[in-house]
Amino acid sequence: MWDYTDKVKEYFFDPKNAGVLEEANAVGEVGAISCGDALKLMLAVDPETEVITAAKFQTFGCGSAIASSSALTEIIIGKTLEDALKISNQDIADFLGGLPPEKMHCSVMGYEALQAAVANYRGEEWQDDHEEGELVCKCFGVDAGMIERAVRANKLTTPEQVTFYTKAGGGCLTCFDKLEEVLASTNAAMVTEGLIMAEEAYRLGSVDPRQLKTKAKPGAAKPKTDIDQVMAKRPPTASAMPPASAVAAAPSLASTGRLTTVQKIRLIEEGLEEVRPFLKKDGGDCELIDVDGSNVYVKLSGACTGCQMASVTINGVQERLIAKLGMPLRIVPVS
Amino acid sequence: MRTVYLDNNATTAVDPAVLEAMLPYFTEQFGNASSMHAFGSAVGAAIKAARQQVQKLLGAEFDHEIVFTSGGTESDNMAILSALEASPERDEVITSAVEHPAILSTLAHLEKTRGIKVHVIPVDKKGMLDIAAYRAALSERVALVTFMWANNETGTLFPVVELAELAKEVGALFHTDAVQAVGKIAIDLKSTPIDMLSLSGHKLHGPKGIGALYVKRGVRFRSQQKGGQQERGRRAGTENTPGIVGLGKAAELAMLHMDDEATRVAALRDRLEKGILQRVPSCFVTGNPHERLPNTANIAFEYIEGEAILLMLNRAGIAASSGSACTSGSLEPSHVLRAMDIPYTAAHGATRFSFSRFNTDADVDHVIEVVPAIIDKLRAMSPFWAGANEKAKDFKPVYA
Missing domain, CATH: 3.40.640.10 (Type I PLP-dependent aspartate aminotransferase-like (Major domain))
Incomplete structure (x- = not known):
């Protein structure tokens, strides 16, 4: 039995705007017959203002498909086409208080129907580019298609990066085998296409999942933030985040006396300043408290506190500083 | 309830x-x-x-x-x-x-x-x-x-x-x-x-x-x-x-109840099937009606989806099961119904009612009473449904 929210139940049992809209001048018809969903979205658009004055739907599908369709109509009525197009499938899911991971595709169908209806209104042809794959990560509702797209777009080559970008594997990690398989096969295809070098490609079994520490926070995968992009540009050698023990054991450049303490602190401050705008974008911040040997004490604030992704952020910042100073460092968060 | x-x-x-x-x-x-x-x-x-x-x-x-x-x-x-x-x-x-x-x-x-x-x-x-x-x-x-x-x-x-x-x-x-x-x-x-x-x-x-x-x-x-x-x-x-x-x-x-299963339970099942088929258009019994268990009825309701049917039935106090993809979390409808070459629009709406010796005539009455309205309500919302025995011909979704 699915764990549907009360809102989903409400919009399923008593859907708003179900039926045929006779005066519709924009119609979107989408569906995936294999998974048993089809949706016809009908809109009445004011030609002067491009405001959606009425919306109705007909849906062949499960409870959450009907609820998502109804929610979509409620969200878009009164909006201009431009504003309506900004709505994502996550907005539909959020409106319903969330959907089970296996059911997120229902909200995607609503999103696609809207795109199709607007294209229909504008006399354009709407092409479906949505590909669904087998659900890999049940904790965060990430399917094989999403992983493949993230791997290709960002040239990911390690399972940890996949978790970082998509959240897949950030929960119970029982999907590791499947995640690894998707990564390896995508990398193999990328090698054939000349997108990455053969030696960069991930090899099945080359990572021990017991070593993976990355945990993602609940909620569906959201679009990458800029800090993710920054971290994606790390040199390939640093792509696998070294465990703290390895960092501590590495020969310390500081002990060779190449950097004075003042130089070191200045570089650390500079590095942190480069990262802070990205943290702020996500509603967080960090500040340097102290440096002791190779330990850098920072205080995380705002959205960073209590965020389960904080450890990921710290790892990323740590790598950035390591690259900048050319010496092993360990970031220690203090409260 | x-x-x-x-x-x-x-x-x-x-x-x-x-x-x-x-x-x-x-x-x-x-x-x-x-x-x-x-x-x-x-x-x-x-x-x-x-x-x-x-x-x-x-x-x-x-x-x-x-x-x-x-x-x-x-x-x-x-x-x-x-x-x-x-x-x-x-x-x-x-x-x-x-x-x-x-x-x-x-x-x-x-x-x-x-x-x-x-x-x-x-x-x-x-x-x-x-x-x-x-x-x-x-x-x-x-x-x-x-x-x-x-x-x-x-x-x-x-x-x-x-x-x-x-x-x-x-x-x-x-x-x-x-x-x-x-x-x-x-x-x-x-x-x-x-x-x-x-x-x-x-x-x-x-x-x-x-x-x-x-x-x-x-x-x-x-x-x-x-x-x-x-x-x-x-x-x-x-x-x-x-x-x-x-x-x-x-x-x-x-062993004690075997005869009861073969006669009384089978009669309940048959009455349920008949009652639904008489009251609901565009539905059919799947499987071989002559070579089957006495307790199982699997009815495919065309142009609607099984999980939606089950949720509505559940609200009416009726527990049944479906061959629909959405109830299993997989993307495909029942491999059994697909192997029988039942069209997707019917396979997704297939609903299984399976009896036991603890079921009664009153159970059957209740199901026959509530099922037609549930099917009507869902069909009114379905883009594939254009009236009894007629599939909506103008609905041509872009398939993913």
Whole structure:
């Protein structure tokens, strides 16, 4: 039995705007017959203002498909086409208080129907580019298609990066085998296409999942933030985040006396300043408290506190500083 | 609110008499049957009695042909693995397209990891096996033939005795997954060439976590779970005494109620089908109406989706089941209905009502009363529905 929210139940049992809209001048018809969903979205658009004055739907599908369709109509009525197009499938899911991971595709169908209806209104042809794959990560509702797209777009080559970008594997990690398989096969295809070098490609079994520490926070995968992009540009050698023990054991450049303490602190401050705008974008911040040997004490604030992704952020910042100073460092968060 | 449980092919209510029989084995009769003292011997006697109760239900010749397991899935796995190990010179298996995942997933895994060849025999639109294809697949390379006795989704029965006779002709072992058949139809294994049979306790008002594999005397068997000498060395592990006692009692009760199942329960099922078919347009019964279990009705409602039907039924206090993709979390509708070539728009709306001896006439009345309105409501929302017996022709979705 699915764990549907009360809102989903409400919009399923008593859907708003179900039926045929006779005066519709924009119609979107989408569906995936294999998974048993089809949706016809009908809109009445004011030609002067491009405001959606009425919306109705007909849906062949499960409870959450009907609820998502109804929610979509409620969200878009009164909006201009431009504003309506900004709505994502996550907005539909959020409106319903969330959907089970296996059911997120229902909200995607609503999103696609809207795109199709607007294209229909504008006399354009709407092409479906949505590909669904087998659900890999049940904790965060990430399917094989999403992983493949993230791997290709960002040239990911390690399972940890996949978790970082998509959240897949950030929960119970029982999907590791499947995640690894998707990564390896995508990398193999990328090698054939000349997108990455053969030696960069991930090899099945080359990572021990017991070593993976990355945990993602609940909620569906959201679009990458800029800090993710920054971290994606790390040199390939640093792509696998070294465990703290390895960092501590590495020969310390500081002990060779190449950097004075003042130089070191200045570089650390500079590095942190480069990262802070990205943290702020996500509603967080960090500040340097102290440096002791190779330990850098920072205080995380705002959205960073209590965020389960904080450890990921710290790892990323740590790598950035390591690259900048050319010496092993360990970031220690203090409260 | 009135609640009507019509999902007995998923699981059944434990009969109060079964629970009563089990309870002492959680308390004073806690002994280990292998122990050399009074605590052990009392338990050993109870297990023997239960074995004989199951033997009787199956019409087996000997009680030692019954091996207790944790349920249908373990029994199915055990039968397949044992058969392949016992016939190392043969590396092919024959099965059908409509088996339970306990069979199909296991065989798919063995195909991938051990390179065995699996012949999957198709079925027709009524779910009946393609006997010609089966005959063509039979050869002396076949180690095991495994066909279910009754299909869990449609209730369709396979002629397993005849199928087993054909397997004998090439010297292959014959196993049947009879999880849905045992307790619902009369079975007399001693008069058949069936070598192995799987059953599950919770499908016949027994507890969950207990089942059995029947292994005909003389059939080469290779134990899969290693350890102690329990079950004559065929299934190691300290016996699940309360479960075994419960299964024994459930088997005894199933024999008592067998006639009731075949007549009264079948009449309830037939009345439900008739009532729905008369009141709801564009729906049909799947499976073979003449060769099926007395308790199962599978009705495909066209142009609407099964999970939505189940949610509405649930709100009306009715528990049923669906072949729709959305209830399982997979993207495909039931492999059984797809194998029967039922169109997607009907397969997604297939709803299974499965009865037990605890159902009544009033249950049927309630379902017949609420189903038409539910179907109407969902069809009014469906873009595929344009009125009775007519599919909406102007609806052409862009398919993902």
